[in-house]
Amino acid sequence: MNRVTIYPGTFDPITLGHVDVVERGLKLFDHVILAVASNPGKLPMFDLETRLAMVRETFAQHSNVTITGFNGLLVDLAHQYHATSILRGLRAASDFEYEFQMATMNRRLDADIETAFVMAREDYTFVSSRFIREISSMGGDVSTLVPSPVLKHLQKAFNQS
Numbered sequence: 726m727n728r729v730t731i732y733p734g735t736f737d738p739i740t741l742g743h744v745d746v747v748e749r750g751l752k753l754f755d756h757v758i759l760a761v762a763s764n765p766g767k768l769p770m771f772d773l774e775t776r777l778a779m780v781r782e783t784f785a786q787h788s789n790v791t792i793t794g795f796n797g798l799l800v801d802l803a804h805q806y807h808a809t810s811i812l813r814g815l816r817a818a819s820d821f822e823y824e825f826q827m828a829t830m831n832r833r834l835d836a837d838i839e840t841a842f843v844m845a846r847e848d849y850t851f852v853s854s855r856f857i858r859e860i861s862s863m864g865g866d867v868s869t870l871v872p873s874p875v876l877k878h879l880q881k882a883f884n885q886s
C-alpha cells in the first residue's frame with residue numbers, strides 16, 4: 726500500500742528543521758507531498774517561485790518527495806494527490822495551539838484526513854524561518870541551520886557575497 730502524506734507550510738525559507746520533519750515523515754509514510762503555501766496573508770519575504778526553487782533544490786535527490794505550490798484548501802490538495810494524512814512538526818508548547826486549531830478545522834472539512842505530528846529534533850527546536858531571516862539579514866551565520874541551496878538565496882536577498 727502506498728501511503729501518501731502532505732506536508733504543508735510557508736517554507737520562507739525551508740530550514741533543516743523542515744527537512745528533519747520530512748525525513749521523519751518518510752519513516753511513517755511512503756511518499757511526502759511538500760506543499761508550499763502561497764500564503765499572502767503572512768507577507769512572505771521570498772516569493773512563491775523562490776520558495777519552491779529552494780525546496781526543489783533541497784530535495785532534488787529524493788524520488789519519494791514531490792514538491793508543489795498551492796493557494797487553495799489543503800484538504801482539496803490532499804485529495805488531488807490521494808494523501809490520507811497531513812504531516813506537521815511540533816517544536817514547543819507554543820506551536821500547539823495553532824496546530825490544534827488547524828488540525829481541528831481540517832478534520833471538520835474532511836473527517837477522513839488525519840493530521841500526524843512529529844517532534845522536532847532537539848537541536849532544531851529553536852529553528853524557525855523567522856529567526857533564519859532575521860539572523861541572516863544582520864549578517865549572522867545560518868549555514869548549519871538551512872539546506873545549502875538556501876544560503877545563496879539569503880545572500881542574494883540581503884546583498885551579501
Ligand code: ADP
Pocket residue numbers: 733734735736737740741742743745746812813814815816820844845846849850851852853854
Ligand atoms: P506555517 O506557516 O504553515 O506554520 P512553516 O513553514 O512555518 O509554515 O512551518 C511548517 C510546519 O513545520 C509547521 O508544522 C511547523 O511547526 C513545522 N516546523 C517549522 N520549523 C520546525 C522545526 N525546526 N522542527 C520541527 N518542525 C518545524
